[in-house]
Amino acid sequence: MSSKTNVFLDERPSSYADKLGLQYTSEVTSAHKKDFGQFFTPNEIADFMSQFCTVNKNRIRILDPGCGVGILSSSLIEYLVSINPEIEEIELTAFEKDLEIISYAKKSLEYLREWLYRKQISFNYFLCVNDFILHNSAVLDGRVTTDEKFDVVISNPPYFKIKKNDPINIAAKSIIHGQQNIYSIFIIISAKLLREGGQLIFISPRSFTSGSYFRLFRNTFFSLVDLNMIHLFGSRTSAFQRDKVLQENVIVVSTRKQSVAQNQLLLPFSKNIKLNISISNGIEDIDLEKSKAYEFTSLVNLESFQKILHLPISINDEKAIKLFKSWSNSLDKSNISISTGPVVAFRTTTFLKETRLKKNVPLIWLNNVSKMTFTWPIMTFKKGKEKSQFIEVSDETKSVLLPNKNYILLRRFSSKDDSSKLIACPYFEDYLKEYPYLGVENHLNYIYRKDGVLTREEVLGLCALLNSKLFDVYFRTFNGNINVSATELREMPLPNLTTIKAIGSKISDNKLHVQNFIDQIVADTFKIKLNDLSND
Numbered sequence: 001m002s003s004k005t006n007v008f009l010d011e012r013p014s015s016y017a018d019k020l021g022l023q024y025t026s027e028v029t030s031a032h033k034k035d036f037g038q039f040f041t042p043n044e045i046a047d048f049m050s051q052f053c054t055v056n057k058n059r060i061r062i063l064d065p066g067c068g069v070g071i072l073s074s075s076l077i078e079y080l081v082s083i084n085p086e087i088e089e090i091e092l093t094a095f096e097k098d099l100e101i102i103s104y105a106k107k108s109l110e111y112l113r114e115w116l117y118r119k120q121i122s123f124n125y126f127l128c129v130n131d132f133i134l135h136n137s138a139v140l141d142g143r144v145t146t147d148e149k150f151d152v153v154i155s156n157p158p159y160f161k162i163k164k165n166d167p168i169n170i171a172a173k174s175i176i177h178g179q180q181n182i183y184s185i186f187i188i189i190s191a192k193l194l195r196e197g198g199q200l201i202f203i204s205p206r207s208f209t210s211g212s213y214f215r216l217f218r219n220t221f222f223s224l225v226d227l228n229m230i231h232l233f234g235s236r237t238s239a240f241q242r243d244k245v246l247q248e249n250v251i252v253v254s255t256r257k258q259s260v261a262q263n264q265l266l267l268p269f270s271k272n273i274k275l276n277i278s279i280s281n282g283i284e285d286i287d288l289e290k291s292k293a294y295e296f297t298s299l300v301n302l303e304s305f306q307k308i309l310h311l312p313i314s315i316n317d318e319k320a321i322k323l324f325k326s327w328s329n330s331l332d333k334s335n336i337s338i339s340t341g342p343v344v345a346f347r348t349t350t351f352l353k354e355t356r357l358k359k360n361v362p363l364i365w366l367n368n369v370s371k372m373t374f375t376w377p378i379m380t381f382k383k384g385k386e387k388s389q390f391i392e393v394s395d396e397t398k399s400v401l402l403p404n405k406n407y408i409l410l411r412r413f414s415s416k417d418d419s420s421k422l423i424a425c426p427y428f429e430d431y432l433k434e435y436p437y438l439g440v441e442n443h444l445n446y447i448y449r450k451d452g453v454l455t456r457e458e459v460l461g462l463c464a465l466l467n468s469k470l471f472d473v474y475f476r477t478f479n480g481n482i483n484v485s486a487t488e489l490r491e492m493p494l495p496n497l498t499t500i501k502a503i504g505s506k507i508s509d510n511k512l513h514v515q516n517f518i519d520q521i522v523a524d525t526f527k528i529k530l531n532d533l534s535n536d
Contacts, residue, residue: 009111009114009115009118012074012078013070013074013077013078013108013111013112013115014043014046014047014071014074014075014078015043016074016108016111017069017070017071017074017108017111017112018040018042018043018069018071020069020104020107020108021040021068021069021071021104023104024069024100024101024104025040028100032100034160035160036097036098036158037157037158037159037160037182037183038068038098038101038158039156039159040068040069040071040156041068041071041072041156041203042283043071043075044283044284045203045251045283046071046072046074046075046076047075047079048231048251048283048286049072049075049076049154049201049203049251050072050075050076050078050079050080050154050201051079052199052201052228052229052251052253053076053079053080053152053154053199053201054199055080055151055152055198055199056083056084057087057151058086058087058088058089059087059088059089059090059091060080060087060089060090060091060151060152061091061093061148061149061150061151061152062076062077062090062091062092062093062150062151062152062153062154063092063093063094063150063152063153063154063190063193064092064093064094064095064153064154064155065095065132065153065155065157065186065189065190066095066096066132066155066156066157066158066186067094067095067096067105067127068096068101068105068156069101069104069105069108070094070105070108070109070112071108072154072155072156073092073094073109073112073154074108074112076152076154076201077090077092077112077116077123081116081119081121087121088121088122089121089122089123089124090116090121090122090123090124091123091124091125091126092109092123092124092125092126093125093126093128093150094109094125094126094127094128095128095130095131095132095135096127096128096129097129097130097131097132099129102127102129105127106127109125109127112125113125131168132186132189133168133171133172133182133185133186133189134167134168134171136189136192136193137171137172139189139192139193140171140172140174140175140185140188140189140192141171141173141174149193149194149195149198150193150194150195150198151194151195151198151199152194152198152199152200152201153190153191153193153194153198153199153200153201153202154201154202155186155187155190155200155201155202155203156202156203156204157182157183157186157187157202157204158182158183158186159181159182159183159204159205160181160182161179161180161181161182162176162179162180162181162182162185164179168182168185172185172188174216174220175188175216175217175220176213176216176217177212177213177215177216178212178213179213180213180214180217181205181207183204183205183208184204184208184214184217186202187200187202187204187208187217187221188217188220188221188224190202191221191224191225191254191256192224194225194256195256196256196257196258196259197255197256197258198255198256199253199254199255199256200225200252200253200254200255200256201251201252201253201254202251202252203249203250203251203252204249204250204252205248205249205250205480205481206232206248206249206250206311206480206481207248207480207481208221208309209308209309209310209311209478209479209480210306210308210309210478210479210480210485210488211481211483211485211487211488212306212485212487215305215306215307218306218307218308218309219307222300222302222307223257224256224257225254225255225256225257226254226255226257226273226296227252227253227254227273227275227296228253228254228255228274228275228276229251229252229253229275229276229277229278229291230250230251230252230253230275230276230277230278230311231250231251231277231278231279231280231286231291232248232249232250232277232278232279232280232311232313233248233249233250233279233280233281233282233283234279234280234281234282248480248481250311250480272295273295273296274293274294274295274296275293275294275295275296275299276291276292276293276294277291277292277294277311277312277313278290278291278292279313294312298321299311299312299321304491305491306487306488306491308478308488308491309478310477310478311477311478311480312477316473316531316532316533317473317474317476317477319528319532320470320473320474320477320532321474321477323470323474323526323528324474324492324493325493327493327494327495327496328493328496329493329494329495329496329497330490330491330492330493330494331447331489331490331492331494332490332491334494334497334500335449335450335451335452336447336448336449336454336458336462337447337448337449337450338410338445338446338447338448338486338489338490339445339446339448339486340412340442340444340445340486341364341412341440341441341442341443341444341445341446342399342400342401342402342440342442343363343391343397343400343401343439343440343441343442344400344441344442345441345442348391348396348397348400351391351392351394351396351397352388352390352391352392353388353390353391353392354388354389354390355390356390357390357392359392359393359394360390360391360392360393361390361391361393361401361435361436361437361438361439362376362377362389362390362391362432362435362438362439363387363388363389363390363391363438363439363441364376364409364427364438364439364440364441364444365378365387365441365443365444366411366412366413366441366443366444367381367387368409369409369410369411369423369424369425369444370423370425371420371423371424371425371467371515372424372425372426372463372464372467372518373425374409374425374426374427374431376389376431376432377389377390391439393437397439400439401437401438401439402437402438402439402440402446402448403436403437403438404429404432404433404435404436404437404438405429405448405453405454406426406427406428406429406448406453406454406455406456406459407426407427407440407446407447407448407454407459408424408425408426408427408446408447408448408454408459408462408463408466409424409425409426409427409440409444409445409446409447410422410423410424410444410445410446410447410466410484410489411423411424411443411444411445411484412442412443412444412445412483412484412485412486413443413482413483413484414482414484420467420469420472421472421475421476421479421484422466422467422471422472422475422484423467424462424463424466424467425463426459426460426463427459428456428459429453445484445486445489447462447489455501455504456504457500457501457502457504457505458497458500458501458504459504460503460504460505460507461499461500461501461502461503461504461505461507462500462504463504464503464504464507464518464521464522465494465495465500465503465522467515467518468518468519468522468533469515469519469522469533470519470522470523470526470528470532470533473533474492475488475492495525495526499525502525503521503522503525506521507521519533
């Protein structure tokens, strides 16, 4: 082993790696970083993640599947050395496929080697210049197992959606559905490469907790590991402020389960596991005293198809989850359907019209829908944001037009400025009774009765519930992105239809838009206090 010293060896290896990261960032374009999904872990977050490692061995094998400049690996090793004076040998396997960053990673890991040498700890690292997923695809689908497994995996995986023609889609077909984000595949492979009892510590978007695209991921992930801790960041910007990342992030700590009989494809789901949940606005105000332990099965219905993970952060969240669990109804059980608006604007450009003509019918956009209020037409838009309010009826468009009948229109996306995740309005046939058809644009969901018509009370009752603070509080416990998925709403628990109608019958036209009035009706119906509807 080299005995060469460095004048800067009194500096922490993770700090040295961070400086290399800043240098690298200054020399490459933001487009290059975006292509590789690179968002380097701030030192404060790396240190916070590292302290959750409980591996206590003299010889430790570590995996960093997307190492960048080595900030996370360095921080973890610093922590392990600080808590275990008996460590003799550390082996690190680090993957990185960005050729532009390899020289920086080597400098960082060589510095780490020298730092450990001074502490008389043997350090061997393997910097694999390869695609982590493709390199381990055989492990992913179970064709190959390896005895060379790791004690701990620490990761800040790349974040970007995988293109349809990417070879990764084929390699990871067993755990992805639709257009998947690459970070989820990194996590599953990492879990499979752990020894029994080994730890997986990662930071990622929280989008994996819900949504149909992540269903296969959740099913596989929950069968491979026991979740020990999840830390949420309240701010969408603070975790990766340097890279201007707008994302709801979580830190997840989990432990690889014990093996079962070889003929079982998936391990059984753990039921008697405690999951600790904590939250901070950013890294500066992290306070682990705020963490709270929950029964894992109180947060995930392991018997359900979607296995959505709820992350309560307040007593009101807990109350909402408990109330919803007491309901056994759903849209499907009430013979009510939800679909995504079929009009995709860029595919129907030639049929989008500005004026009212006999062959044109209304086209409804996200902008036409606000809480309990339907506004059409809207003729005033900001320059460049114009939305045609009509669509031409033709042989080409008939398949994407809806019959004019009663609907609930619901925005599919919420913005950072929206106070609620769920924004819905009633639409009644007589609003635009002169038109036989409607166009509903793809940024909206619509709720309807497939083989009939929703009654006025059903429309108003469901609308009131969706717009209520109660439903907003519940929805936020599992939805961590701007999307409002039809799949999530289709399976969401609801009170029985009689109760829904009773709520609808109490809403008059002149009170449609009054939020406090709606919340009071909902609170009275379920015998809860208005304070319990707060998501503060």
